[in-house]
Amino acid sequence: MAIGRPLSRVEARDKVTGAARYTADTRLPGMVYAALMSSAVSAGRVRAIDTARAEAAPGVLAVITHLNRPQWHSTPAALRYVETRFPLADEHIHHHGQYLAVVVAGTREQAAHAAGLVAVDYETRPAVPTLDAALPDAHQPVWRFEPEFPTLLALGDPEARLAAADVRLDLEYRTPYNSHAPMEPNATLAHWDGGSLTVHETSQQVHLDRPVIAGALGLPPDRVRVVSTLVGGAFGNKTAVWAHTLLAAVAARQVGRPVQLVVTRKQVFTCHGHQPPIIQRLRVGANRDGTLQAITHHTVNGTPVLFDRPEAAISPTGTVYALRSVGVRVEVAGMHMPAPATMRTPGDGPGMFAVGSALDEMAYALELDPIELRRRNHLAVHPLLGRPWSGKQLLECYDVGAERFGWERRAPRPRMMRDGADWVGFGMSSAQRLEHHAAARAAVEIRDDGSAEVRTAAPEIGTGNLTTLTQIAADGTGIAPSQVDIRSGDTTLPESAPTSGSRTTGSTGTAVHLAALRARQAAARLAVADPRSPLHGLPAERVGAARGRLYDVDVPRRGETYRDLLRRNGRRSIVEQGFHDPAGADPRFAYATFGAHFTEVRIDDTLRRVRVTRHVGVFAVGRVLNPKTARNQAQGGIIYALGGALMEDLATDPVTGRFIAPALTDYHVPVNADVGDIDVSFVEEPDYNAHPLGAKGLGEVVAVGVHASIANAVYHAIGIRVRDLPITPDKLLRP
Amino acid sequence: MLAGGLSLGAGLAAPPVRAEASGAKPEILTLVVNGDRVRLEVDVRASLLDTLRDRLRLTGTKKGCDQGACGACTVLLDGRRVLSCLTLAVMHEGSEVTTVEGLAEGDRLHPVQRAFVDHDGFQCGFCTSGQIMSAVGLLAERPRVTAAEIPELMSGNLCRCAAYSNIRDAIEAAAHLSREGE
Ligand code: FES
Ligand code: FES
Numbered sequence: 018m019a020i021g022r023p024l025s026r027v028e029a030r031d032k033v034t035g036a037a038r039y040t041a042d043t044r045l046p047g048m049v050y051a052a053l054m055s056s057a058v059s060a061g062r063v064r065a066i067d068t069a070r071a072e073a074a075p076g077v078l079a080v081i082t083h084l085n086r087p088q089w090h091s092t093p094a095a096l097r098y099v100e101t102r103f104p105l106a107d108e109h110i111h112h113h114g115q116y117l118a119v120v121v122a123g124t125r126e127q128a129a130h131a132a133g134l135v136a137v138d139y140e141t142r143p144a145v146p147t148l149d150a151a152l153p154d155a156h157q158p159v160w161r162f163e164p165e166f167p168t169l170l171a172l173g174d175p176e177a178r179l180a181a182a183d184v185r186l187d188l189e190y191r192t193p194y195n196s197h198a199p200m201e202p203n204a205t206l207a208h209w210d211g212g213s214l215t216v217h218e219t220s221q222q223v224h225l226d227r228p229v230i231a232g233a234l235g236l237p238p239d240r241v242r243v244v245s246t247l248v249g250g251a252f253g254n255k256t257a258v259w260a261h262t263l264l265a266a267v268a269a270r271q272v273g274r275p276v277q278l279v280v281t282r283k284q285v286f287t288c289h290g291h292q293p294p295i296i297q298r299l300r301v302g303a304n305r306d307g308t309l310q311a312i313t314h315h316t317v318n319g320t321p322v323l324f325d326r327p328e329a330a331i332s333p334t335g336t337v338y339a340l341r342s343v344g345v346r347v348e349v350a351g352m353h354m355p356a357p358a359t360m361r362t363p364g365d366g367p368g369m370f371a372v373g374s375a376l377d378e379m380a381y382a383l384e385l386d387p388i389e390l391r392r393r394n395h396l397a398v399h400p401l402l403g404r405p406w407s408g409k410q411l412l413e414c415y416d417v418g419a420e421r422f423g424w425e426r427r428a429p430r431p432r433m434m435r436d437g438a439d440w441v442g443f444g445m446s447s448a449q450r451l452e453h454h455a456a457a458r459a460a461v462e463i464r465d466d467g468s469a470e471v472r473t474a475a476p477e478i479g480t481g482n483l484t485t486l487t488q489i490a491a492d493g494t495g496i497a498p499s500q501v502d503i504r505s506g507d508t509t510l511p512e513s514a515p516t517s518g519s520r521t522t523g524s525t526g527t528a529v530h531l532a533a534l535r536a537r538q539a540a541a542r543l544a545v546a547d548p549r550s551p552l553h554g555l556p557a558e559r560v561g562a563a564r565g566r567l568y569d570v571d572v573p574r575r576g577e578t579y580r581d582l583l584r585r586n587g588r589r590s591i592v593e594q595g596f597h598d599p600a601g602a603d604p605r606f607a608y609a610t611f612g613a614h615f616t617e618v619r620i621d622d623t624l625r626r627v628r629v630t631r632h633v634g635v636f637a638v639g640r641v642l643n644p645k646t647a648r649n650q651a652q653g654g655i656i657y658a659l660g661g662a663l664m665e666d667l668a669t670d671p672v673t674g675r676f677i678a679p680a681l682t683d684y685h686v687p688v689n690a691d692v693g694d695i696d697v698s699f700v701e702e703p704d705y706n707a708h709p710l711g712a713k714g715l716g717e718v719v720a721v722g723v724h725a726s727i728a729n730a731v732y733h734a735i736g737i738r739v740r741d742l743p744i745t746p747d748k749l750l751r752p
Numbered sequence: 753m754l755a756g757g758l759s760l761g762a763g764l765a766a767p768p769v770r771a772e773a774s775g776a777k778p779e780i781l782t783l784v785v786n787g788d789r790v791r792l793e794v795d796v797r798a799s800l801l802d803t804l805r806d807r808l809r810l811t812g813t814k815k816g817c818d819q820g821a822c823g824a825c826t827v828l829l830d831g832r833r834v835l836s837c838l839t840l841a842v843m844h845e846g847s848e849v850t851t852v853e854g855l856a857e858g859d860r861l862h863p864v865q866r867a868f869v870d871h872d873g874f875q876c877g878f879c880t881s882g883q884i885m886s887a888v889g890l891l892a893e894r895p896r897v898t899a900a901e902i903p904e905l906m907s908g909n910l911c912r913c914a915a916y917s918n919i920r921d922a923i924e925a926a927a928h929l930s931r932e933g934e
Contacts, residue, residue: 025869032877033865033884035812035852042811125806126797200816200824200878200912249814249878250912282817479876479913649872649915656914681821681910688907692916 019488019498020710023645026484027503028247028477039247040219041204041279048206049078051268051278052128053261054118054135055287056110059144059353059673060322063108063117063137071120071134076127078272080135082118083107087267090235097162098229099290100356101324104260110139111323112355113675114287119264121272144353146674148294148319151350155317158325158349166329166347166364172401173342178311182302184382190299190371191741192724194667194676195292197360198686201249202285205265208275213240218262220245221255222515223474223508229258234266246506248478248516252657253359254290255478256517261288286679290358291667293319295330297371301378307385307393313344314371320349321356328357329364333372333721335401336609337449338394353674359517361657362717365450366724370662370742373446373725378738381431387445387729388415388424399607407606408704408713410637411447414613418445418635421696422615431736439619442734446722448612448636452713454599455514457524461490461532462592463540467565467580468500471532475513475525476506480716481646482521486529488642489710493533495562496579511594519610519714522642524597527708532595537562539591544582551575608707610718612636614655614726617693620734625749627663627731630693636719639704640711647715651697654719660687662727664743779842785810786854794841800834801825803841804851812852812881816910823909826882826889827851833889835908852881855888864888864926871922875913883909887923891930899924 031037068080083105093101104116118135122128145151157168179185206217214236220226223243231241248255261278269276280289295318302310312335318328327347335343360366380387395412398405419425427443428434434441459473471490477483483503491498504510514524541560544552544567552560552567552575561570568576583590602608617631634655641647664685668677678684697719703711724742731749732738739748778793785808794803799818804810804827813836816824820838827836828850836849855862864887867873874880886909890897897905902920911919 025872028877029869029872030861032874032880033852033861033868034856035810035881037877038811039814039878041815042805044809044811124795125802126795130797198912200814200822200876200910202816248876250876252912279815282819282821477876479874479878481875645872646875649875649913649918652917653875653914656916657912680819681817682819686910686912687914687916688910689916689919690903690907692903692914695917 019491020642022643024484024488024498024643026481026646027487028483037247039201039249040206040217040245041277043206043217045206045208045275048275048277049121049123049272050125050128051119051121051265051276052132053116053264053280053284054120054132055284056113056115056117058110058139058141059113059675060142061110062140063110064140065138066117067136068118071131074127074131074134076123077120077131078123079121079268080118081105081268081271089233091232094161096229096232098233099257099259099358103233104264112321112353113673114284114355116260116264116288119268121268121276144674145322145351146353146671147669148296148350148352151319151352152317155348155350158327158347161324166332167345168327168347171344172335175311175313175342175344178342179300179302182310183304184379185300185302186375186378186382187300188375188378189740190297190374192295192367192370193742194294194669195360195661195665196286196667196684197252197254197290198681198684199250199252199254202280202282203255203259203261203289204279205262206275206277207265207269209270214266215242215244216262216266217244219248219255221248221251221476221478221517223476223506224512225515226258227508230262230266233263243508244506245476248476251478252361253363253517256515257290257358259289282681283679286667286676286684288355290356290360292360293328293354293357295328295367297330299371299375301375303379303383305383307383307390309338309340309394311342312340315346317348317350319352319354321354322351325349326357328367330368330371332364333368333449336399337372337447338391339396362450362720365721366658369446369448369721370724373722374728374740377444377725377729377732388419391415391447402607404605404607407608407706408639408702409611410700410702411611411613413700414611414635414637417698417700418613418615418633421698422633424615431733434734438622440622440734442618442730442732444726444728444730444733445613445615446725446729448614448718448722450519450610450718450721452523452608452610452707453518453520454602455520455524456599457514457528457597458511459513459525459528459532459595460511460592461494461529461536461595462590463494463536463579464590465580465583465588467578468502469494469496471501471503471529472510473505473513473525473529474507474510475516475521478516480516480521480650481643482516484646485522485642486526489526489529490533493530494537496565500565519717522712522714523708524599526710526712527597528595530595530710531597532593535593535595536591539593540579540582541567543586544577547586549585550582551577603706606706610636610638610713612718612722614722616726616730618727618730618734620731620749625746627744628693629659629727632693633696634719635698635700637700637702638715638718639702639707639713641699641701642712648697650716651719652695654716655695655723656687656692658720658723659727662724662742662744666743781842782846783844784848786850796840796842798841799837800839800841800844801836804836810851810853814878814881816879823886824879824882826885826909828885828889831892833886852884862888863929867922867926871918871925873918873922874915879909879911883911883919887926891927895931897927
């Protein structure tokens with residue numbers, strides 16, 4: 018079996034030798050370079066734009082602005098474009114950093130220089146700079162596309178239940194702008210061949226990009242090819258077609274040469290998504306026996322002035338703990354901000370910070386151990402759907418985590434644990450993430466040299482899917498993983514699920530599994546029908562496959578290799594398709610992944626700097642396909658959320674709303690020295706109700722609940738409850 | 753000045769440009785890159801990073817920020833680890849540059865590369881060339897580096913996938929190996 022083994026990544030060698038090719042590494046003959054010029058104001062209008070000096074600069078081939086851009090076709094709404102306005106649509110400015118011009122030149126230096134020569138005469142209008150300033154505009158969102166979650170909901174009678182509860186809490190939590198900050202900036206290489214366009218793009222979802230690009234340019238989708246082989250991290254910021262892609266495509270058409278456009282780091286921060294600021298008000302009621310009675314969760318998040326984009330911070334509220342009644346209300350408030358994008362972990366990340374912190378506050382109010390409070394409100398059934406969870410090992414996660422962490426050493430009250438100059442605190446939270454599905458297709462080919470090839474479009478963004486999909490195909494065909502090749506990241510391949518939302522394992526993995534089984538079965542049928550085969554005449558179900566060989570399961574010695582079978586029959590290969598249909602999920606169950614986090618923080622009494630010295634994460638995600646890559650991804654998810662808890666804040670100017678320092682020098686993400694001991698383990702129980710392989714998504718659940726676990730540990734250490742992230746030392750400078 | 757113009761005030765005209773700053777007059781430069789002597793004409797504004805990537809087609813070295821903040825562009829310059837985005841190519845006439853492409857000997861990976869594979873010291877791999885070059889430089893500076901020192905000494909290299917624990921383990925293992933080899 019290849020599944021379950023800690024195999025090294027199939028692309029590991031390429032990644033350590035520099036041979037791995039990312040979008041910006043791709044070169045084409047005659048390629049030229051584009052650079053984007055961004056608005057310096059947050060709201061207003063371009064009164065005049067002077068491109069003469071840019072056009073006259075050495076090497077410049079084209080300068081495109083709203084005045085001379087080619088026609089856009091279709092509408093953003095029809096295409097599910099990330100904004101409601103195509104780039105360079107008109108002279109109006111709706112957010113700082115908005116692209117106002119694209120410059121194409123012979124070299125990178127010439128393009129960047131000329132972009133700086135574009136002079137704009139702005140008419141500036143006052144901006145709505147912050148969420149607080151936008152609050153008077155708070156309103157229930159109008160969904161642009163079909164609703165993804167309810168924005169107003171009351172089950173039972175939360176007000177009456179709250180009024181009747183023994184203990185009531187009314188709490189406000191805040192999270193700031195957070196940035197995905199993948200190490201690879203978004204990039205495009207666009208190139209036309211007659212009326213057909215090829216776009217090399219930093220994308221998590223080539224097939225979803227294609228109709229957007231094609232529609233905006235007025236092309237039939239089959240004239241657009243999107244290629245995204247290796248992606249240098251994404252975390253959600255590559256789940257949309259952004260302006261730069263469309264601009265690179267029109268620039269390439271205009272100059273008649275391949276155009277590479279790599280956005281600057283500053284532009285990644287401004288124009289390629291972020292998680293917007295969110296204010297959450299939670300009211301929780303519980304009785305003295307520790308039973309939760311009611312919760313209301315009211316959220317307001319910032320949204321661009323042009324359209325409503327709710328952040329689903331309410332998603333954990335009604336489904337994680339047993340509650341008599343639940344009320345949720347989601348609102349948005351318009352700000353002059355660039356478009357947000359889903360960010361690891363959308364909704365559940367900020368939502369679980371609030372819910373997991375509020376539970377901790379309630380545990381102290383009731384003088385209960387935080388784990389005990391959670392146990393008393395454990396849910397075996399999805400409360401809104403009324404269906405049992407297909408596989409929920411949350412209680413085991415608490416047990417394993419508490420044991421590995423040493424939770425029994427926890428002092429019952431805050432400010433009781435001290436080690437020299439450090440206050441020491443323990444915190445915990447649970448994690449939950451609903452399991453999402455998407456349609457997925459894959460092909461598996463068994464070749465006459467005994468090897469196999471997997472083909473499915475899913476780009477590799479670092480999650481290890483090239484490796485896990487290879488393992489799945491290896492087991493399905495009975496061919497060693499070293500003999501299995503994989504091709505991915507291209508719209509010419511079968512359409513996978515997008516590599517986002519933890520869908521790869523369940524959806525794309527299932528498609529590969531089905532394709533591999535069907536290829537093996539087709540080979541078995543060929544063998545049993547072939548009088549020259551040692552398997553001739555057997556029922557096809559009696560044919561097994563292992564080590565590149567088909568055999569009789571009752572008499573394993575009897576059999577032959579794929580190679581012999583195919584060569585004798587003059588077949589170059591056998592190709593079969595697999596299709597994962599999300600509608601096929603068993604409707605008797607509800608599906609999710611679960612986990613528990615435990616954090617130890619140390620806080621220097623003078624400096625009040627928080628260090629996470631130990632963190633234990635235990636996860637129940639069904640079967641673990643590859644413990645090596647899974648452990649790495651889980652540690653990464655924990656550290657990603659640690660950044661949000663302790664340091665990440667894309668600070669804004671209170672007058673203009675501009676990001677003050679959109680750079681990695683000032684937007685601090687965790688560095689090596691910020692990271693203590695991160696212990697990851699799994700409660701591994703295959704969930705065959707969820708997927709035929711028994712494996713569920715991993716990448717998102719691991720980052721859910723970490724913020725709360727850390728904030729709870731901080732409170733335990735020094736008795737200060739921080740409800741607005743990040744937990745920076747200034748918020749702890751009280752005695 | 754980078755594209756983007758956010759650092760310019762509203763409505764300000766762009767600063768005047770001198771002729772040589774517009775890239776009209778290239779310079780001739782000689783470098784020794786991964787052991788090969790190369791001579792090329794470079795734009796005086798071209799960073800060492802862009803020169804390696806765009807002109808010498810050595811795209812293993814990555815650009816994560818172009819601002820000296822991420823470490824993805826780390827190379828060895830005359831044996832020392834430097835951020836190649838923060839230095840202009842023309843400043844390094846005659847220098848020796850080692851990039852990630854220059855570490856392996858044929859099919860034989862450098863011990864640090866081998867250790868990164870074995871310990872899964874990456875996810876997306878975009879920071880990896882920089883991490884590896886930085887680790888090679890670190891081990892040259894301090895062959896006796898201890899496990900406790902590695903996190904601080906590697907904190908100039910960001911990894912947003914946060915494979916930090918594995919990166920440490922890989923460097924520690926490589927340090928052991930090279931000490932045993934002494
Ligand atoms: S690209 Fe040089 S430090 Fe980031
Ligand atoms: S491996 Fe993705 S940034 Fe380090």
